[in-house]
Amino acid sequence: MAEEKTSTPGPSILGIRSLRKSFGELAVLTDISLSVDRGNVVSIIGPSGSGKSTLLRCASFLERADGGDILYDGQYALRDGVYAPKTELNRFRTKFGLVFQNFQLFPHYSVMRNICEAPILHGTDREEARERALTLMRKMGLEGKENAYPYQLSGGQQQRVAIARALAMKPEILYFDEPTSALDPELTGEVLKVIRQLAEEKMTMVVVTHEMPFAKAVSNHVIFMAGGVIVEQGDPLAVFEDPKEERTKQFLRVFER
């Protein structure tokens, strides 16, 4: 899977420096800096309202940041609060994929069309796009579902279609915005399983999640956010077993039961 496109080789695909974002008076992100290296899985955890999702949405250009830098492959998408021209942003957009909490599949498209329309629009040969979609569906455990419509699928299946749809664009980095939060508890496992599988294949990913055991087991870097800042980050074992900050300890205590 995670086949890399020819582009400037560099250790970090995504770089974020001093990122700021407010909604009106409310500062949602203040001075966020992080970088994501190729092949790494970064989990972002933290209480709701801490700015985790906003951070992902800024990284995927769905929200406009107010200040700071966003770099893809060392190139500026946002430099000191100023965005690169539209055509540049479109080019950066091909580097990432995003999986939404509520799937956001296109309800009027079959599973197949959901997955392969965007690649076809971007110039992929129709047959090749279909082939790739079938391969991805097999991988996601969705064999035989190509003609199904989203409403005919379970939440877990829909989310796996959404993951396949994002992967069909061959992103270099994949973002997950609470991918299991809209699922019934018995369905989260199947989605986490495919994400874990992607991690094993060295797909670069950033996962905003409330699934602590998953974050601990799958990621190689954990970021704990609260109140719009990164409170603590590091190796998952360090953050989960031996948190340095009081807020991290407090947050993690809730999950110990």
Add this chain to the structure above:
Amino acid sequence: MSLMTMIIKMSEGLGKTCAIFFLTLLFSLPLGMIVALLRMSRVRIVSAITRAVITVLRGTPLMLQLLAVTYGPYYLFGATVARNKLIPVVIAFSINYAAYFAEIYRGGIESIPIGQYEAAEVLGYTKLLTFLRIILPQVIKRIMPSVTNEVVTLVKDTSMAFTVSYQEMFTIGKQIANSQTSFLPFIVAGVFYYLFNVIVDYVMGRIEKRLDYYK
């Protein structure tokens, strides 16, 4: 005059009734979309003006608008009244119905979750493609019942063309009713409209059914 003669005479106007009906749909359905998009424009002044125009079109009688479009140019500029009344009739109907369709479209467009736009954006769909391929098909499915309502109303509204003496079915019926002092033509007209709407219902039902393949 026998009932049969009445029916035959009145059916001669059915072509013109159909002309109003189909031409109005032909122009008002797309025009309504343009109006809806103007109404939702982020340019404040554009949406404010559009909104005001819609208010006037929906807030005054169609009959009045029909008279205004047909005879207005004569009273305002001394222009000759169009000999073929079909033109002013279709203009008035199209503008009026566009206002209603615009509001239906707007409701439909605004009911689509923002996440659909975002998903398309992240996948690299252009704004235009997002609208045409992702948003519009979902909007059409959602608004079908409301559109059917308007289309059914339009069938009956064509009768208003009698106010400018356009020789459609109802106008002829009214003339016969006057000359024969009979109520029968009105009953014939009622049956015609009802049958017309049975067909409309059937066709719209078929379209709705075709859009039923997803939820």
